[in-house]
Amino acid sequence: MRCLIASLIVSLLVLSGGVIGSERSEYTMGSDGPLPTSQQGLLLQHAELHFTILPKEKAINGKGILTLVSDHSRNNVGINLDNFFSIDKVLINSKVIDENQYSNPEGLLLINLPNKIKGKFTVEIHYSGAPREAVKAPWDGGFVWAKTSSGKDWIATAVQGEGCDLFWPCIDNPIGEPKTTTMHITVPKGLVAAANGTLQSVTKGETTDTYHWQALSQLNTYGVAINVGPYEVIKTTFHSQYGNEIPVEFYHLPENKEGAKKLVQELLDITTFFERKIGPYPFGQDKIGVVDTPHLGMEHQTINAYGNNYITDKYGFDWLMFHEFAHEWFANQLTNKNANAMWLHEGFGAYMHPLYEYYLHGQTAYMSHMFDMRLKVRNKAPIVSKELLTVEGVYQEEKGGPGADIYAKAPWVLHTLRNIIGDEHFFKATTELVYGTAKPTPSDFKPVLADTEDFLRIVNRLTGQDFRWFFDVYFYQSALPEVIQSKTDTRLTLQWKTPNNLPFPLPLDVSVNGKVLTLDMTKPQTIKVLPNDLVIIDPMSKVLIEKPHVANYQRFIEESTK
Numbered sequence: 373m374r375c376l377i378a379s380l381i382v383s384l385l386v387l388s389g390g391v392i393g394s395e396r397s398e399y400t401m402g403s404d405g406p407l408p409t410s411q412q413g414l415l416l417q418h419a420e421l422h423f424t425i426l427p428k429e430k431a432i433n434g435k436g437i438l439t440l441v442s443d444h445s446r447n448n449v450g451i452n453l454d455n456f457f458s459i460d461k462v463l464i465n466s467k468v469i470d471e472n473q474y475s476n477p478e479g480l481l482l483i484n485l486p487n488k489i490k491g492k493f494t495v496e497i498h499y500s501g502a503p504r505e506a507v508k509a510p511w512d513g514g515f516v517w518a519k520t521s522s523g524k525d526w527i528a529t530a531v532q533g534e535g536c537d538l539f540w541p542c543i544d545n546p547i548g549e550p551k552t553t554t555m556h557i558t559v560p561k562g563l564v565a566a567a568n569g570t571l572q573s574v575t576k577g578e579t580t581d582t583y584h585w586q587a588l589s590q591l592n593t594y595g596v597a598i599n600v601g602p603y604e605v606i607k608t609t610f611h612s613q614y615g616n617e618i619p620v621e622f623y624h625l626p627e628n629k630e631g632a633k634k635l636v637q638e639l640l641d642i643t644t645f646f647e648r649k650i651g652p653y654p655f656g657q658d659k660i661g662v663v664d665t666p667h668l669g670m671e672h673q674t675i676n677a678y679g680n681n682y683i684t685d686k687y688g689f690d691w692l693m694f695h696e697f698a699h700e701w702f703a704n705q706l707t708n709k710n711a712n713a714m715w716l717h718e719g720f721g722a723y724m725h726p727l728y729e730y731y732l733h734g735q736t737a738y739m740s741h742m743f744d745m746r747l748k749v750r751n752k753a754p755i756v757s758k759e760l761l762t763v764e765g766v767y768q769e770e771k772g773g774p775g776a777d778i779y780a781k782a783p784w785v786l787h788t789l790r791n792i793i794g795d796e797h798f799f800k801a802t803t804e805l806v807y808g809t810a811k812p813t814p815s816d817f818k819p820v821l822a823d824t825e826d827f828l829r830i831v832n833r834l835t836g837q838d839f840r841w842f843f844d845v846y847f848y849q850s851a852l853p854e855v856i857q858s859k860t861d862t863r864l865t866l867q868w869k870t871p872n873n874l875p876f877p878l879p880l881d882v883s884v885n886g887k888v889l890t891l892d893m894t895k896p897q898t899i900k901v902l903p904n905d906l907v908i909i910d911p912m913s914k915v916l917i918e919k920p921h922v923a924n925y926q927r928f929i930e931e932s933t934k
């Protein structure tokens with residue numbers, strides 16, 4: 373979850389810079405930046421992560437054993453880890469290496485290898501200390517050390533903006549996704565640790581218990597999550613239309629049992645919807661998972677964070693849980709190649725809401741949600757920036773990032789595209805984008821890394837047309853296309869106005885006295901219109917266009933809230 377109100381995002385980011393963030397290395401606080409040489413050509417085959425959680429000290433003892441594969445012979449390796457941790461020991465292929473062979477001045481732990489290494493090797497890092505405490509999770513992330521209403525410890529991680537290196541040694545970039553992961557989380561007795569994948573066993577100690585989790589699916593780097601609380605769990609099974617049976621687990625606080633029961637049913641219905649519209653639940657070999665968290669929410673793969681207080685929503689389902697769960701397809705299965713394609717996560721994720729509302733309730737719910745989003749379209753910067761941005765940069769409108777437009781404008785662009793190419797092509801293109809294959813079945817796809825251009829290529833291939841002009845205007849320009857109207861007593865001429873006069877042959881519906889004409893707008897179009905005729909441009913709201921009344925309303929709201 374990221375906040376839908378850009379100004380709030382901005383103020384929170386500023387706040388983080390001024391309070392805790394300023395002490396932290398800027399490098400650690402960023403995520404998905406360009407890869408340093410010491411991390412190039414690496415693949416993370418397996419991450420074995422051990423954590424001892426010390427709630428009283430608000431600290432952790434950690435050990436990470438990364439099985440890496442290098443595609444070239446290398447002298448060194450760079451691992452991201454917050455430099456606020458002390459590094460107690462580093463081992464390469466299980467052999468301790470000398471302290472002067474590694475250093476971590478600003479969060480890129482650079483380790484000189486004892487010999488040149490190509491192929492598979494392990495890096496083991498023992499570390500300890502107080503992880504960055506979230507200023508306001510999930511927007512400004514780190515560890516959340518909270519208490520339940522009965523005074524028990526309630527702990528969560530949320531690091532989407534800042535990255536995995538806030539609490540485990542990783543490659544803080546989508547190329548660093550571990551193929552498989554095991555987590556061993558030791559917590560004081562009476563608490564339960566919930567994490568990604570499936571629970572293998574619990575080792576009971578005198579004063580602590582250790583929860584052993586294993587994820588067989590490749591995890592998003594920021595998706596690796598620790599959740600600790602006095603949890604109870606509701607378990608059931610999802611019977612997929614693809615024939616597989618998937619475990620469902622909802623870890624909830626004891627006081628939230630009734631709410632959690634209701635959400636489990638919603639979760640089953642939502643999964644059915646996604647399987648029908650997009651394709652198989654991507655992580656069936658692990659689980660469908662949700663956990664009660666002290667922050668609003670985050671798309672932690674197979675253990676989605678939920679903190680929406682079980683409120684009743686006007687559309688009849690929990691929007692927050694839906695949003696995080698949509699990210700299992702759009703973020704965790706389909707991951708952006710870099711932060712510039714963040715709209716693939718948030719835009720597709722946000723567009724799934726009105727699509728689900730249509731699926732449940734029909735057109736009014738769909739259009740009502742679309743109109744709410746239309747009022748939030750800001751057009752201050754393109755959805756896809758020209759310069760490569762970090763994750764935080766994407767959310768900073770004042771620095772040229774698209775900000776909240778990835779949530780509001782991108783769904784409108786998708787709505788427009790769907791109206792132009794039709795449902796069949798639109799959903800086929802989406803399925804292929806998500807799975808890398810047209811007909812995914814539960815066992816025959818891998819996680820996909822893609823960007824905006826990949827989506828364009830799929831759309832072009834399926835439709836047999838070139839939609840470069842559509843992507844150029846809607847994704848790579850900030851201003852919206854505008855319909856310019858000029859009138860005489862008997863004629864109305866309509867033509868597109870686009871940034872830099874870019875070509876824009878988008879067909880346009882016009883209603884004249886209730887009769888709808890579809891105009892081919894490859895060039896200016898003139899129609900017969902008499903002075904008393906009633907003309908409505910785009911009467912069914914099929915396309916995203918500049919609307920003066922929306923811009924006026926936005927100005928009014930902005931001024932009245934100053």
Ligand SMILES: [Zn+2]
Binds near residue numbers: 373718
């Ligand atoms: Zn989101």
